[in-house]
Amino acid sequence: MEKVVAMFFMLSISLAYLAIGNAQPTFDVGKFGAVGDGKTNDSPVMGKILAPSANARRNSTSLDCWLCFKRVDGLIVDGPGQIDGNGETWWTKVPKNERPTALHFHLCNNLILSGLTHLNSQKNHITIHSCSGVSISNLHIIAPSDSPNTDGIDISLSTQLLISNTFIGTGDDCIAIKGGTSNINITRVTCGPGHGISIGSLGEDGSNQIVEQVYVTGCTFNGSDNGARIKTTPGGTGFARGVSFEGITLIASGNPIVIDQHYCNGRDHHCQDQEKAVAISGVTFSGFQGTSAVVEAINLDCSKQGCRGITINNVNISSSVGQDLRAVCNNAHGTTASTVPVVSCLLS
Structure with missing residues (x-):
């Protein structure tokens, strides 16, 4: 869906073993009942995200980001869950330029991120690129001090951002x-x-x-x-x-x-x-x-x-x-x- 207004994510489970493998990386939420008309509350559709085992390895056709959002205005990502990139399986075995950013937002205006815990990203934990009007609050972003290139939040080509009440302890x-x-x-x-x-x-x-x-x-x-x-x-x-x-x-x-x-x-x-x-x-x-x-x-x-x-x-x-x-x-x-x-x- 090219544009979803005020989509709400409640990550109600601990995503402890997320990784990109050979499974199809694109999911059409419309097939699961989402409307995306700017009026209908689609949050019940997005209650959980299930992903393959961390032992799965990314293939050569995969994207540079693991969880990717593009041109989604009014997106809210909120909840008590965890996003765990299981980065220790990547840091010593996969070159930097082949490791994905865990959570990437591109051209997502009026974006809200709050509440989540982000663990052990393969590379950057969160990337904000070409976005306007972003509020980030109450996050916990954690990786070992010696983990390579595990930036907490990377911001580029973006404007009007507020980051508040957040803990970040990483290797970069x-x-x-x-x-x-x-x-x-x-x-x-x-x-x-x-x-x-x-x-x-x-x-x-x-x-x-x-x-x-x-x-x-x-x-x-x-x-x-x-x-x-x-x-x-x-x-x-x-x-x-x-x-x-x-x-x-x-x-x-x-x-x-x-x-x-x-x-x-x-x-x-x-x-x-x-x-x-x-x-x-x-x-x-x-x-x-x-x-x-x-x-x-x-x-x-x-x-x-x-x-x-x-x-x-x-x-x-x-x-x-x-x-x-x-x-x-x-x-x-x-x-x-x-x-x-x-x-x-x-x-x-």
């Missing part, structure tokens, strides 16, 4: 905000383990990508590898601007505040400057309190073109392991006030 970015994204509000999210709440990476393979108007408030980083992070790859173009991280709690977090404009997803994770770079401007880090697990609690590693309009204020970070902390700067420009450790490269 808790939330990744990628190119073509704007007007994102993230509040009361706990991240850890994981790689933090990240903008980027942007500019990979020389691409032009933009992110703007991202507001992260009242979030907690607990034992995560990173906290508030912006990462771009040299040689790209576009911008990240109008970004704020405010009211952040840190519990033994690695890299609590980091801008990395030399990011490359290779072995050394450090690329040299090029003639072009994604422009970073208008970024605020405010009201950070808690502890850092690393010495460089603040790292502003900007490209030779520089980061402009960086504001760091009311920050008080101490060490979780009894070390003297420091801030490191490279080509960063802006202001700071009431910040520990002192950020000497910014105007006070």
